[in-house]
Amino acid sequence: MRQLKGTAMGAPPAPPYATIYFAILESILLRSFMDSLAVLQLYRRYIDDVFGIWHCRMEDNQLLWEGFQKAMNNNEYKLHWEFTELSSQVDFMDMTITLTHDNKLVTTLYEKPTNLYLYIPSHSCHPPGLLSGVVYEPL
16 A cells, blocks of 8 residues: 555654644534534534534424535545434443433443453463453453
């Protein structure tokens, strides 16, 4: 594989470059949805994961949501966004976030289905401190 554009993968400054680049694009694309339509009530990003709260009348919902997705993916920077379906519950990072009927956010622990729970065998040659740390870290 030959990379022709962008910062080399694994280079220390790559994540800050990507974050700044992404923030500039975000500010341009989101401005219209945050100000004029007032449907995007909350928008927070951690590196490349985004959490948002979308709120509008049910009659306009699907049309606006599809327009938002199209606007975000139709950019000159060739960045592609993956969206989840509109729902009152979403898995985000290590949490399941649920919007209750009284408009409160409730979080629970989310464990990815691909988590195999593989731990270092106790009879391995790893230092004892590392083995005992494995027991306490997930707690």
